[in-house]
Amino acid sequence: MKYKSDLLNELCDRGIVKEFINLAKLDERLAGGDKICLYAGFDLTSDSLHAGNLVVLKTLQIFQKHGHKIIVIFGGATTKIGDPSGKDETRLMKTVDEIQKNKEGIIKSVSKFLKIDQNVIFLDNDTWMSRMSYIDFLRDVGSHFSVNKMLSMESVKLRLERESHMSFIEFNYMLLQAYDFYYLWDNFDCCMQIGGSEQWGNIVNGIDLIGKKSAKKGDIFGMTINLITRSDGKKMGKSEQGSVWLNSDKMSSFDYFQYFRNISDQDVVKFLLLFTKFSKNEVDEIVKKDINEQKKILAFEATSDCHGESEAKAALERAILEFENKTATQELIYKLNGEKSIVDVLFELNLFPSKGECRKMIQANGVVINDEKIAIEYKVLVGDFVLKIGKKKIFLLKIT
Secondary structure (H helix, E strand, O other): OOOOOHHHHHHHHOOOEEEEEOHHHHHHHHHOOOOOEEEEEEEOOOOOOEHHHHHHHHHHHHHHHOOOEEEEEEEOOHHHOOOOOOOOOOOOOOOHHHHHHHHHHHHHHHHOOOOOOOOEEEEEOHHHHOOOOHHHHHHHOHHHOOHHHHHHOHHHHHHHHOOOOOOHHHHOHHHHHHHHHHHHHHHHOOOEEEEEHHHHHHHHHHHHHHHHHOOOOOOOEEEEEOOOEOOOOOEOOEEOOEEOEOOOOOOOHHHHHHHHHOOOHHHHHHHHHHHOOOOHHHHHHHOOOOHHHHHHHHHHHHHHHHHOHHHHHHHHHHHHHHHHHOOOOEEEEEOOOOOOEHHHHHHHOOOOOOHHHHHHHHHOOOEEEOOEEOOOOOEOOOEEEEEEEOOOEEEEEEEO
């Protein structure tokens, strides 16, 4: 199906969209040049997002590219309760300190994919939830919800059918998420929520609450995102070693690169559309190349988007060295303690007999890091690097 709006066509061409709420009006407004405010929320259950969250992040990235305003909600309040959607059992309660630590990590994850400017707002729903008393919440929010309808929600119904325990606070989760949407509509003119396919009921509840409670009138929209699975049927974002984390303190850029490099041939086209900035026409050209070249392009672009181009180059070079050239390379590990010059680091790793010799080699353009010649003033940072000294010496340098 083709839409009037280029943005909606792009989302659908990439295989992102599952369902819309109020699609015709959304298409009309976007095609007419209207700029809207939309939001997505992340509960703070871990200290990093993972590859399973990528499609939501990429969707926000696409809306930002088209000039729309983005709100990201960090679920400081909702994490205290736990979303039962898609879960077979009650989550373990997080402490306040754990939630705060996780928030810091997830802010880091989100900031990798969005350009942080005046059109991006980070909010914590604990800000407004903690101000409400229990009685006020029951009167102002709970009075608009039917228990009959709540019991029919998929997340609740499945738990009841399986006779799995569901706590009273979990049962209330949908009210809190609905209130988030109402609060953002009333205070920020936020008219659209996006989320995974399991969030459909929660998005509908938010739109219903806005209709019943808000004095403001306007168009409200919702969009759910396809659950992305690999050709082997497994959920996107899981590897044999566990979750594919977005933060480098949980998973190195090289391991992230290798996850995408090693996907099955059948997933390459789908993942190029979902996880890179290439247009559909550009992807059509890429898939004319050798399959291994396609996978390297996918892995490089996905890693560059998450960890930056320099880290992606280092991961690509390391992969070529280890798996293609079979060049005998030595891995060097250096523990960074305070500020260090590149001269200090290379000397302390015993790569030069003196700091003077090291400076001479650098000044002669004989030291290359991640395919770039460096100067003596080069600042040493934590990360994985491909280090070349002269024409023959190649090292994998890991600075921690």
